[in-house]
Amino acid sequence: MLAVEMKEAAAKPVKAGGRLCCICNKRRAALKRPKTLEQICRECFYEVFEEEIHQVIVENQLFKPGERIAIGASGGKDSTVLACVLSELNRRHNYGLDLFLLSVDEGITGYRDDSLETVKRNEIQYGLPLKIVSYKDLYGWTMDEIVKTIGLKNNCTFCGVFRRQALDRGAALLKVDKLATGHNADDIAETVLLNILRGDIARLSRCTSIITGEDGPIPRCKPFKYTYEKEIVMYAYFKRLDYFSTECIYSPNAYRGFAREFIKDLERIRPRAILDIIQSGENFRISTSTKMPEQGTCERCGYISSQKWCKACVLLEGLNRGLPKLGIGRSRGLNNDRKKGTKESNAKKSIESKQCGTLDF
Amino acid sequence: MACNASSCQSNCYRDEEQAREEAVDSSTNPVADDNNQNQNVCVKCKSNEPMSATGGDDGRFCADCFRSNLYGKFRLSVTSYAMISPTDNVLVAFSGGTSSRVALQFVHEMQNKSQKNFDASRDRSLPVFGVGVAFIDESSIVPVPSHEIDKAIQEIRLLVSNLAPPRKELHVVPIENICSSNSSDGRDRLKSLLDVVSDATGKEDLLLHLRMLSLQKIASENGYNRLVLGSCTSRIACHVISATVKGQGYSLPADMQYVDARWETPVVLPLRDCLAQELNILCQLDGLKTVELLKGSCAGINGLVSSFVTLLQEENPSRECTIVRTAGKLTPFHFNRIPENNDSNLLSATRRRQKRYNLKPNESISSESFCPICNSPLNKSDLLRLSNLGSCQTSSESFGAACCSSCRFQILPNDPSSMENFYTLLPQPLIARAKHSSYGNLSLLREQIQDCLVSDSEDES
Numbered sequence: 001m002l003a004v005e006m007k008e009a010a011a012k013p014v015k016a017g018g019r020l021c022c023i024c025n026k027r028r029a030a031l032k033r034p035k036t037l038e039q040i041c042r043e044c045f046y047e048v049f050e051e052e053i054h055q056v057i058v059e060n061q062l063f064k065p066g067e068r069i070a071i072g073a074s075g076g077k078d079s080t081v082l083a084c085v086l087s088e089l090n091r092r093h094n095y096g097l098d099l100f101l102l103s104v105d106e107g108i109t110g111y112r113d114d115s116l117e118t119v120k121r122n123e124i125q126y127g128l129p130l131k132i133v134s135y136k137d138l139y140g141w142t143m144d145e146i147v148k149t150i151g152l153k154n155n156c157t158f159c160g161v162f163r164r165q166a167l168d169r170g171a172a173l174l175k176v177d178k179l180a181t182g183h184n185a186d187d188i189a190e191t192v193l194l195n196i197l198r199g200d201i202a203r204l205s206r207c208t209s210i211i212t213g214e215d216g217p218i219p220r221c222k223p224f225k226y227t228y229e230k231e232i233v234m235y236a237y238f239k240r241l242d243y244f245s246t247e248c249i250y251s252p253n254a255y256r257g258f259a260r261e262f263i264k265d266l267e268r269i270r271p272r273a274i275l276d277i278i279q280s281g282e283n284f285r286i287s288t289s290t291k292m293p294e295q296g297t298c299e300r301c302g303y304i305s306s307q308k309w310c311k312a313c314v315l316l317e318g319l320n321r322g323l324p325k326l327g328i329g330r331s332r333g334l335n336n337d338r339k340k341g342t343k344e345s346n347a348k349k350s351i352e353s354k355q356c357g358t359l360d361f
Numbered sequence: 362m363a364c365n366a367s368s369c370q371s372n373c374y375r376d377e378e379q380a381r382e383e384a385v386d387s388s389t390n391p392v393a394d395d396n397n398q399n400q401n402v403c404v405k406c407k408s409n410e411p412m413s414a415t416g417g418d419d420g421r422f423c424a425d426c427f428r429s430n431l432y433g434k435f436r437l438s439v440t441s442y443a444m445i446s447p448t449d450n451v452l453v454a455f456s457g458g459t460s461s462r463v464a465l466q467f468v469h470e471m472q473n474k475s476q477k478n479f480d481a482s483r484d485r486s487l488p489v490f491g492v493g494v495a496f497i498d499e500s501s502i503v504p505v506p507s508h509e510i511d512k513a514i515q516e517i518r519l520l521v522s523n524l525a526p527p528r529k530e531l532h533v534v535p536i537e538n539i540c541s542s543n544s545s546d547g548r549d550r551l552k553s554l555l556d557v558v559s560d561a562t563g564k565e566d567l568l569l570h571l572r573m574l575s576l577q578k579i580a581s582e583n584g585y586n587r588l589v590l591g592s593c594t595s596r597i598a599c600h601v602i603s604a605t606v607k608g609q610g611y612s613l614p615a616d617m618q619y620v621d622a623r624w625e626t627p628v629v630l631p632l633r634d635c636l637a638q639e640l641n642i643l644c645q646l647d648g649l650k651t652v653e654l655l656k657g658s659c660a661g662i663n664g665l666v667s668s669f670v671t672l673l674q675e676e677n678p679s680r681e682c683t684i685v686r687t688a689g690k691l692t693p694f695h696f697n698r699i700p701e702n703n704d705s706n707l708l709s710a711t712r713r714r715q716k717r718y719n720l721k722p723n724e725s726i727s728s729e730s731f732c733p734i735c736n737s738p739l740n741k742s743d744l745l746r747l748s749n750l751g752s753c754q755t756s757s758e759s760f761g762a763a764c765c766s767s768c769r770f771q772i773l774p775n776d777p778s779s780m781e782n783f784y785t786l787l788p789q790p791l792i793a794r795a796k797h798s799s800y801g802n803l804s805l806l807r808e809q810i811q812d813c814l815v816s817d818s819e820d821e822s
Contacts, residue, residue, distance in 0.1 A: 199683040201690045262669045280610025285692040
C-alpha cells in the first residue's frame with residue numbers, strides 16, 4: 001500500500017508538468033530559490049523572503065515601536081523592494097513605524113528625473129510620504145553642472161560624497177530616527193572583499209555592521225544585509241513592482257567590477273559563499289591597537305568629519321573656486337594633514353562595480 | 362615586496378611591522394628620482410646591468426642584487442620570528458614547485474653559512490641546525506604513470522644530495538600512509554574517504570589537511586622541531602580570499618602568520634614576503650631545478666579564487682601584498698609565535714641574535730578548541746554547538762559536532778550513514794586529535810559509561 005502511494009506521490013508532479021514546491025508540497029514549484037536552490041512556489045517564496053527579513057529586523061532590533069524611519073529610495077530595484085517589504089511587514093507585524101521615502105535628486109537629466117518619477121509613483125502605491133532633497137538646493141550645483149565643469153573623471157567621487165551627506169540632511173529634515181538603505185548581501189560581500197583588497201582595515205571592521213553611525217546624527221541600517229540580490233530581483237519581477245532599471249548616464253555601460261563578477265561566479269558554484277563572506281567579515285578580529293580615524297565635526301558645515309573640513313565642503317570649495325581637483329586624489333588640499341579615503345579613487349574603478357560610492361557608508 | 366609608498370593604493374596605517382619592512386625596502390628600493398638619470402644600471406648597486414628582460418620592479422635590479430634582496434627577505438623573517446635557532450632540526454616540505462624549491466635553497470644556504478662559521482670559529486659554541494627534506498607522494502590520488510613518479514623521485518633524490526654538505530635526509534612518504542601503515546590498504550581507504558566528500562572544494566581542502574598531517578607525522582617520527590613551508594605572498598593572498606569566501610574569517614589569522622605553533626611541530630613560513638613571480642625568476646636565474654608533477658588544476662572555489670587573485674595582480678602588482686598585509690592586521694592567535702625558550706642552555710649570544718618581534722600576549726586570542734579536520738580554532742558559535750553535545754549518540758556524530766562550520770559544510774557528508782562511513786575511514790591521527798580536544802573528554806567519559814545509558818532507540822523498541 002505504502003509503496004503504491006509513494007509511487008503515486010512521485011508520479012504526481014510529473015503529471016502536473018513540474019515538481020512540487022518543497023515547502024508547501026501543494027503547489028507547483030515556480031522557481032529555484034537562489035539562496036538555497038530549493039524549488040519552491042511563488043507564494044512560499046514571498047513568504048520565506050519576507051519572513052527572513054522580518055527575522056533579521058527582530059533579531060537585530062533594527063527598529064523600535066513609534067520610530068520614524070526614512071527609506072533611502074532611488075527608484076531602483078533594491079529600494080523599491082525595501083519600501084514594499086517594509087511597509088508590508090510594518091502592517092503585518094505591527095512594528096508601529098512611521099515610514100517615509102527619502103530621495104536624492106542629483107540633478108542628472110535623463111536618469112534621475114526619470115527614476116524620481118518612479119519614486120513618486122511608489123509614494124502613491126505604498127502610501128508613504130516622499131521627501132526629495134536636491135544637490136542644487138544643498139550645494140548649489142547639479143551633477144550635470146559638475147560634469148560640465150570637471151568632465152567625466154572623478155565625477156563619481158563628487159556624487160558619492162554629496163549623496164551621503166544629502167541623505168543625512170534629508171533624514172534630519174524629516175526628523176526621522178533612522179535611515180534604512182537597500183544594501184543587499186551581494187553588496188556587503190563585495191564591500192568585505194574590496195576592503196581586503198584595498199587594505200582598508202578600518203572599514204573592514206565596520207562594513208558588516210547591520211546598523212552603522214549610531215554615534216552620528218542619524219543611524220543607518222540595512223534590513224537586506226542577508227538578502228540575495230537575485231532574490232530581490234525575483235521578488236520585484238514576480239510582484240511586478242514598478243522600478244527603474246537604467247544605469248546612471250555618467251557611469252555608463254554597466255561596468256561590472258572584478259569583485260562583483262567574482263561574487264557572481266562564486267554564487268554559481270556555491271550559493272552559500274555570499275553569506276560565508278559576510279560571516280567571515282563579522283568574525284574578523286581587528287586588533288584594538290589598529291588606529292581608527294578620529295571623528296570630529298566639519299568646521300564649516302558641522303557635518304561629521306575626521307578632518308578639519310568634511311569631504312563635501314572640500315570638494316565644494318574646489319568647485320566654487322574653480323579648482324575642481326581640490327580634494328581629489330593625492331594632491332594637497334585644504335586638509336594638509338594625512339588624509340584617507342580619497343586616494344583609493346583610482347584603484348576603485350577597476351575592481352569595484354558600483355562607482356557611485358553607494359557603498360561608502 | 363612591500364609596496365613602496367608611491368604606488369600604494371591602500372589606506373593602510375603604518376605600524377611597526379611596516380616601518381620595519383620599509384626599512385628593508387628602502388635599502389633595496391631606492392627612490393625613483395635616483396634612477397631616472399641612469400636607466401641602465403641596477404638601482405641598488407649602480408654598477409651592473411639590470412635584468413630588464415623580466416620587466417616590472419624586479420627588472421630594475423641586477424641579478425645579484427635581486428638574489429640578495431630576496432634572500433634578505435627570507436633571512437629577515439627567519440631572524441625576526443626566531444624561526445630557526447642553532448639547536449633546531451628543520452624539515453623543509455618540498456613539493457617540487459618553485460616556492461618550496463627556493464625555500465629549500467635558502468634554508469640550505471643558511472645552513473651552509475652557519476656550517477662555515479662553525480668550522481671557522483674557535484670555540485665551536487654555536488651548533489649548526491639540521492635540515493631534512495620531505496616529499497609527499499600523492500600519486501595514489503593524482504593519476505601519474507608510475508615510471509614518471511619514479512623518475513621524479515629520482516630527480517628529487519639527486520637534487521637533495523647535490524645540496525650537501527651538510528647532508529640532508531630525504532623523506533619520501535606516500536600520502537596514503539597517513540590512513541594505514543599498509544600501503545595498498547591505505548590507498549583504498551584514502552580513495553574511499555575522498556569519495557565520500559561530494560564537494561570538489563571540500564575534497565581538495567581535505568587533501569590539504571591530510572598533507573599537513575603527513576608532514577607533521579614525518580617531523581615527529583624523525584625528531585624535527587620545525588616545519589618549513591614555501592608558502593609565498595601570492596599563495597597566502599589566495600588563502601586569505603578563499604578562507605574569507607568559505608566563512609573562515611575567525612580562524613584566518615592563524616594560518617597566515619609567519620609562525621604557526623598550534624601543531625606538534627611548529628610550522629614556519631619564511632617566504633611569506635616573497636611573491637611567486639620573484640621566486641619563479643630566481644629559479645630561472647639560478648637554474649634551480651624544479652620537479653613539476655602532473656598537478657590537477659584547482660577545482661571549485663580554490664581555482665576561482667586563484668584566477669581572481671592572478672587577475673588582480675596583473676591589474677596592480679602590489680595587490681597580493683596588500684591582501685596579505687590586510688589579513689596580517691587581523692588579531693593573531695597565541696600560538697602564532699615560537700614559544701619563548703627560557704632554556705638556560707641557550708646561549709645569550711643566540712638570544713641576542715634573535716630579533717624577536719613577538720606579539721604582546723594580551724593582543725592575541727587564546728583558543729583552546731580546534732576543528733579536528735582542519736585544526737582551525739573554533740569560534741564562539743562553533744563552541745556553543747559543541748557545548749550542546751549531550752544529545753549526540755554516536756562517536757561520528759560527536760566528531761561532526763566538533764568540526765568548524767566550514768568543514769561541516771564542505772567536507773562532512775550530510776546523511777548519517779555516509780557520516781558513519783566517513784568517520785570510520787578517517788586517519789587515526791585525526792581521530793586522536795579530535796579526542797584530545799575538549800569534546801573528546803566528554804565523549805571519552807560517555808564511552809566509559811555507555812553500557813549504563815539507556816538510549817532513545819532502546820526505549821522505543
